[in-house]
Amino acid sequence: MKVKKIPMRMCIACHEMKPKKEMLRIVKPKEGDAFIDFTGKAAGRGAYICDSPDCVKKLKKGKLLNKTFSAQIPEEVYEKIEEAFFANK
Numbered sequence: 001m002k003v004k005k006i007p008m009r010m011c012i013a014c015h016e017m018k019p020k021k022e023m024l025r026i027v028k029p030k031e032g033d034a035f036i037d038f039t040g041k042a043a044g045r046g047a048y049i050c051d052s053p054d055c056v057k058k059l060k061k062g063k064l065l066n067k068t069f070s071a072q073i074p075e076e077v078y079e080k081i082e083e084a085f086f087a088n089k
Contacts, residue, residue, distance in 0.1 A: 009048040012064050013055035023048040026081065028069045033077045036084045045069060056085045 007020040020040075028034040029044035037046070047068045049055045059065065060078040 011050045011055055012047050012068050013049050013058040013062075016050065018050065020048070022051060024051055024085070026065065028065070028071065028073075034065055034069065034073055034081070035077075036081055036088075038088070053086075056082055 008017045009020045009023055010017050011023065025037040025040050025042075026034055026047045026049065027037040027042045027044040028047075029042070035042075047065065049059055060082055063073070063078070065073040065078070
């Protein structure tokens with residue numbers, strides 16, 4: 001039998017490569033603000049972060065979504081992402 005290849009993604013906060021299923025996807029659609037995509041199937045540009053509180057805090061502190069999406073992301077979006085992450089834990 002063939003071994004299935006596991007898709008790997010890099011965390012934008014800690015730069016570790018991990019399996020895609022273990023990470024959270026943040027999506028920036030063409031119109032609208034970025035949000036956490038818990039399904040992993042929402043349309044738009046995606047970025048991945050580890051499923052850990054440290055990486056979520058680092059994301060907000062360093063405003064990493066601004067660099068990743070090459071766009072100005074409002075502070076409220078970071079707060080909503082943080083709330084959604086901690087509410088889901």
